[in-house]
Amino acid sequence: MGEMSWLYMYMPIAGVHILWPGLVLIGFSVGVIGGFFGMGGAWMVTPGLNILGFPMAFAIGTDIAHIAGKSMISTMRHSKFGNVDYKLGITMLVGTMVGIEIGAQLVMMLERIGLVGSVVRWVYVVFLALIAWMVFYDFYKATQKRKKGDVGEHGATGIEWYKTLHKWKIPPMMHFHASGFTCSAWVPIIVSTATGILAGFLGIGGGLLRMPALIYLVGCPTHIAVGTDLFEVMISGLYGAFTYTLKGRIELVAVFVMLTGAAIGAQIGTVATKYAKGYGIRVAFGLAVLCCMVSIILKQYGFSAAAAVVILSAISLICLWIMKIMFVGAAQELRDKKAGLSQA
Amino acid sequence: MKRIVALAMALALGMLLAAAAHAAEVVQGKCLGFDQAAKTIVVEEYDINFSSDFKYGHPTGIQSTFNVTEAKIGIQPEPGDILRIAYNVQGTDKKALKVMNVTKQDLRKK
Amino acid sequence: MRKFLSIPTLTAAILALLPSWALAAGPKAADLVVVADTRVLESGVMKYFANLYNENILLFAVWAVVLTAVMGSVLGVLMDVIMKSTGLDLTKRKILEH
Incomplete structure (x- = not known):
C-alpha cells in the first residue's frame, strides 16, 4: 500500500482495507440516483462494495443497513410531497419482512458452501439485464404510443400488466385511496414477498424491483410508487439491517461513511425529480445498469481494478447529469420567483 | 417521531451501561x-506486527490452551491452521466465545 | 406474451435452483465465524463496537439498527433545514408522468 495508505480505511470487523473515496462516491451517487428514481440504487452498492474488497456477505449486509438509513431521509422528503400510500405500504410490510429473512438465510447457506460470491454476482447479472430490458422496452413502447398520439389515463405509460391483475377477485379486496385503485390484497402481498426475497438475497432495498412491480404489476401512478416504495424500504431495511447484523455480516463504519454521502446526494436527487422531463434520463439509467452489469462480470473473472473503474465512472456520470437537472431547474425557479416578486 | 427516537436512545444508553463492564480478549495464532x-x-500466539511475509503476525512462542465447550466454532480447526479466538478469562480458565479459522475462510477471496 | 419473464417467476426459478447448487457443493458446509481483531484497534469507540461484535452480537444488532435510524433521521432533519434555506418550493410540484 505504501504512500497511498491514507486513501485506505481499515474495516474493523471484516478486517479489510478499503479505498474510502470509493465508499464516499458510492454513497453519494446512490443518494442522488436513489432520490431521483425512487429506487434505492443499491443495485450498485453490493457489487460496488464487493469490487472495492468487501467479502460478498458483508457487502450485502452493509448495503441493506445503509439503505435503511438513507431511505429515512428520502421518505421524509416524499411524505412532504404527499407521495406515500400508507395503506398499501402497511399491506405489503409482512410479505417484505418474511421475504427478507428467506433471502438472508439463502445467502448464509451459500456462504457455508463457499459459493456466495459467484452465485450472488451471477444473479445480479441476470437481474440487471432484466432491469435494463424493462427500462429500454418501456422507452420503446412509450415512443411508439406517443407517435400514434395515444395517451392513456396514466400518461404515456408502457407496460400495463396490472390491468390483468386488477381483474383478480380473490378476497379480501382492498381499495387504495391514495393510489386510486381497488384490487385483491393478494396482489401487493405476493409482489412484496417476492421482492422481499430478492431484497434480502441481493442486499438491496428492493426498490429496483418493487418500484417497477408497483407501477407495472400493482398499477400505482409513478409518483405514488416512488414514495410508497421508499416507506417500504425504510421499515424493511431496518429489519434487514437487524437480521444481517445478527448473522455478523455488517460493517458499521462503512454504513456511516456511505450514509453521510447519501444524505447530501438524496436531497439533490429528490429535488431534481421536480424539474425532470422526458425519457432521456431513463435511457441513461438503463445504460448505467448495463455498465454495472459489465463490471460485475469483470470482477467475477478477476479483473477487480477494471471493474472498479467501470462501475465508479458509470455512476459518476449519471450522477453529474442529475445534478445538472437539479441545479439548472432550481436556478430557473429562483430566477422566476425573483422576477415575480419584482413585478408585484 | 421525536418520541420514538428519544425512547430508542434511552434504551440504547441503558444497554450501553449494562454491557460496558468488561471486554473479551482476542488472540491469533497457529493451532497446535x-x-x-x-x-x-492449543494455540501458539502470534503478535500484531504484520508484514507481507508474516501476514498473520510473528510467532511469539507463547502457548495457550482454550476451553471451547461453549464456543461457536466455524470451519473445523486442524493443527497448522491460523485461528483467531475471542475469549474471556475466568480464573485460570480461558473460555472461548468464538473460534475463527482464518486460513480456511480467507474472506478476501469471497 | 412476455409474462413468463415476470419477477415472481424468476424468483421461483432461482429458488428451485439453489438446493441443487447446495447438493453439488457437497459436505464441506460449515458456518463461517468471524472474530473482529480488537488487538489492532486503538480508538475507544471502534474497540467498543468490535468487542461487542465478538461478545454480544444481539446488543450489537440493536445498536446497529438504532444508530442507523438515528443517523438517518438526524441527517434528514439537518438536510431539510438546509433545503428550506435555499428558498425552493418543495411543497408542491407539477405532476410529471414520464
Whole structure:
C-alpha cells in the first residue's frame, strides 16, 4: 500500500482495507440516483462494495443497513410531497419482512458452501439485464404510443400488466385511496414477498424491483410508487439491517461513511425529480445498469481494478447529469420567483 | 417521531451501561491441537506486527490452551491452521466465545 | 406474451435452483465465524463496537439498527433545514408522468 495508505480505511470487523473515496462516491451517487428514481440504487452498492474488497456477505449486509438509513431521509422528503400510500405500504410490510429473512438465510447457506460470491454476482447479472430490458422496452413502447398520439389515463405509460391483475377477485379486496385503485390484497402481498426475497438475497432495498412491480404489476401512478416504495424500504431495511447484523455480516463504519454521502446526494436527487422531463434520463439509467452489469462480470473473472473503474465512472456520470437537472431547474425557479416578486 | 427516537436512545444508553463492564480478549495464532473429547484448543500466539511475509503476525512462542465447550466454532480447526479466538478469562480458565479459522475462510477471496 | 419473464417467476426459478447448487457443493458446509481483531484497534469507540461484535452480537444488532435510524433521521432533519434555506418550493410540484 505504501504512500497511498491514507486513501485506505481499515474495516474493523471484516478486517479489510478499503479505498474510502470509493465508499464516499458510492454513497453519494446512490443518494442522488436513489432520490431521483425512487429506487434505492443499491443495485450498485453490493457489487460496488464487493469490487472495492468487501467479502460478498458483508457487502450485502452493509448495503441493506445503509439503505435503511438513507431511505429515512428520502421518505421524509416524499411524505412532504404527499407521495406515500400508507395503506398499501402497511399491506405489503409482512410479505417484505418474511421475504427478507428467506433471502438472508439463502445467502448464509451459500456462504457455508463457499459459493456466495459467484452465485450472488451471477444473479445480479441476470437481474440487471432484466432491469435494463424493462427500462429500454418501456422507452420503446412509450415512443411508439406517443407517435400514434395515444395517451392513456396514466400518461404515456408502457407496460400495463396490472390491468390483468386488477381483474383478480380473490378476497379480501382492498381499495387504495391514495393510489386510486381497488384490487385483491393478494396482489401487493405476493409482489412484496417476492421482492422481499430478492431484497434480502441481493442486499438491496428492493426498490429496483418493487418500484417497477408497483407501477407495472400493482398499477400505482409513478409518483405514488416512488414514495410508497421508499416507506417500504425504510421499515424493511431496518429489519434487514437487524437480521444481517445478527448473522455478523455488517460493517458499521462503512454504513456511516456511505450514509453521510447519501444524505447530501438524496436531497439533490429528490429535488431534481421536480424539474425532470422526458425519457432521456431513463435511457441513461438503463445504460448505467448495463455498465454495472459489465463490471460485475469483470470482477467475477478477476479483473477487480477494471471493474472498479467501470462501475465508479458509470455512476459518476449519471450522477453529474442529475445534478445538472437539479441545479439548472432550481436556478430557473429562483430566477422566476425573483422576477415575480419584482413585478408585484 | 421525536418520541420514538428519544425512547430508542434511552434504551440504547441503558444497554450501553449494562454491557460496558468488561471486554473479551482476542488472540491469533497457529493451532497446535484440537482435543474434541476435552473440548480444548492449543494455540501458539502470534503478535500484531504484520508484514507481507508474516501476514498473520510473528510467532511469539507463547502457548495457550482454550476451553471451547461453549464456543461457536466455524470451519473445523486442524493443527497448522491460523485461528483467531475471542475469549474471556475466568480464573485460570480461558473460555472461548468464538473460534475463527482464518486460513480456511480467507474472506478476501469471497 | 412476455409474462413468463415476470419477477415472481424468476424468483421461483432461482429458488428451485439453489438446493441443487447446495447438493453439488457437497459436505464441506460449515458456518463461517468471524472474530473482529480488537488487538489492532486503538480508538475507544471502534474497540467498543468490535468487542461487542465478538461478545454480544444481539446488543450489537440493536445498536446497529438504532444508530442507523438515528443517523438517518438526524441527517434528514439537518438536510431539510438546509433545503428550506435555499428558498425552493418543495411543497408542491407539477405532476410529471414520464
